[in-house]
Amino acid sequence: MFIKNAKIYTMAGKVLENGCILIENGKIKNVGENIECNDSNVIDANGGTVIPGMIDAHCHIGIIEGSKGFEGSDVNEMTDPITPHLRAIDGVYPFDEYFPKAVKAGVTTVMTGPGSANVIGGQFIAMKTYGTNVDRMVVLEPAAMKIAFGENPKRVYNGKNKMPMTRMATAALLRQTLIEAKNYKLKKEKALEKGEHFDINIKMESLIPVIDKKMVLKAHCHRADDILTAIRVAKEFDVNLTLDHCTEGHLITEYIKEAKVPAIVGPTMSFNSKIELINKSFTTPSTLIKAGIKVAIMTDHPVIEIQYLPICAGLAAKEGDITFEEALSTITINAAEILGVDDRIGSIEIGKDADIVILDGSPFDLTSNTLYTIINGEIVYRQTK
Template sequence: MLLIKNGKIVTMAGINYENGTILIKNGKIIEVGEQIIEQDNMEIIDAKGGWVLPGLIDAHCHLGMIEEEIGAEGNDLNEMSDPLTPHLRALDGINPLDPAFREAVKAGITTVMSGPGSTNVIGGQFIVIKTKGVSADEMAVMQPAALKIALGENPKRIYKGKNKMPMTRMGTTALLRETLIKGLNYKTKKDRAQAKGDNFDLDIKMEALIPVLEKKIPLKAHAHRADDILTAIRIAKEFDVSLTIDHCTDGNLIVEQIKSSGAPVILGPSMTFRTKIETKNKSFDTAVVLNNAGVKLALMTDHPVTPIEYLPICAGLAVKAGLSMEDGLKSITINAAEILGVSNRIGSIEKGKDADIAIYDGNPMEIFTNTLYTIINGRIAYKK
């Protein structure tokens, strides 16, 4: 058993402790409170003067998909041979030995959603994964966790260079719509065949669409510009599927439409150079506007666009722009967990949840703060 004592516990579950205690056993939190009696068989961490938080969560990145130090050999981010690749699995492309995983752990980031990039109209399946381990299968929290789609400049640019569809936003959306219709037809035929006990030939591309069509996982829509965001909302409504709006750079311009859609936003990366036309309105102010409107909000690094270890600093900059301290922390903990569909396990310090905990010598959103401990599944993964 592991006992953390004397820390300022920020649970993200509605109750905090100025001088609290957490008891961990078999990788789970089994008790949280003011006082827990110490026993001889307990490993003790004295967090006096420290902040104790749930492990941080990056809700959108490419950790392990485009590796540090290696260059082209370590880049498995985009399969640029076909604009429609729903059957690609991040699970098959992530290298858990990428040094960036160590940086994540050192920053107190215990879970990420990682997956393919945005060159394809349908890019493949994302995974929610812990940041400590050597096997992606064993580190996985949820697989698949979302199906990546991309609107706007990226698919146009890549496939115009190949002289094939899509070369326009109309082409991108038409391909997306066509594929979802094929998925619906495939699902209907499969359901009928199974009901009759008939043989049915599986199609790996269409199989990847079924969890989306059954609302088990969302479409994860890469959309920066206002019209692209609205297209994502339109498609989700047309096919009655769940949606997360990722990047959402122009979200402040259409906040009422986003709020009405009910779709949560994974915002960012905001701590970067404006590299293309569709990011010209990039600002941390957008986080404030969306949050104040009641939109469920998480922040991302889009690693390696912003190095993953700067996730808490991104939240701090959003707080500097006007987000409350609590909402800043929520955007990288419980909000992220809820948007990713894994809040039953992570995102807050509560009895029964995974023992993923970060201990800092101050507020993690402040630049001079150090990580003292990172605990993943009840084991110390980092110690300063």
């Protein structure tokens, strides 16, 4: 496939005013302004805008299905506050009606997984938005371990009259489980060294990659105190962390910067449904970006429907006075880097997956149309009108 006559935002440090992209075997083989190609499969962008496939860094698509209610909701196992062994890959339905909507909007990769009912909710998956078999749609799995602070675990388990009913208990349960995971890992290593039998504990096994810093803790935290608690616990146990939601991040920017942790901000284009959202603002991403913090923007679908991801980034640009490319980075290369999948996606570079969106205008313009969405070098959406 050969794309020509395009304004290409590569998100790799350059913009090609009249660029071309050569795709072969699902990968980007070449990108530039003077590329020769004799292939007959040519897409003429006619001066349109070309961007990398967009990435939603935190959502629940496929695990909360549209139009299904309880039958299509597999997001929160509200029976045990500690469930690290749950895997999103076992709950995602690839025929959820919102996957085609994501594709049409140019969202080609999502990070989807458990909700925030539990202190430790389980493992997220980074996956493409087109396919019929989740195992074939995987970009990274398991991709992160969900943990949650603040109102949600308190509300769920207060209703069951069990721990945690306070923020203190949430942090205490998390610490206790991480200590158990460290002890488990040590005992396992000693048993294996001696050639002794060792009983496998699926919960603890799921946390070993976290302890080994091979898998990030994906922390649901809105309020400033919860953000700081997440940072505190991550520092205590020397584990990697992302701050998801980070609603009051603009109030404690210096401490987030000091901790050197990235933020996945949102859902901002939504109703302030609870107390910990009182300081929600579209200026939060720009405040963090200007402080040198890596930021991605999320929809938290279905809180905001996934097809409105670029609109969320556009509103952050408008309200926060950041550049077009800074805003676009929050749903492309920054998101990929935060999720640890930037070796494959997030920018238009040689060797990366050919996940490409062609539009007739800015992705942030409500009147723009997606002309083509390409995933793994295959046209998966084409405007027909």
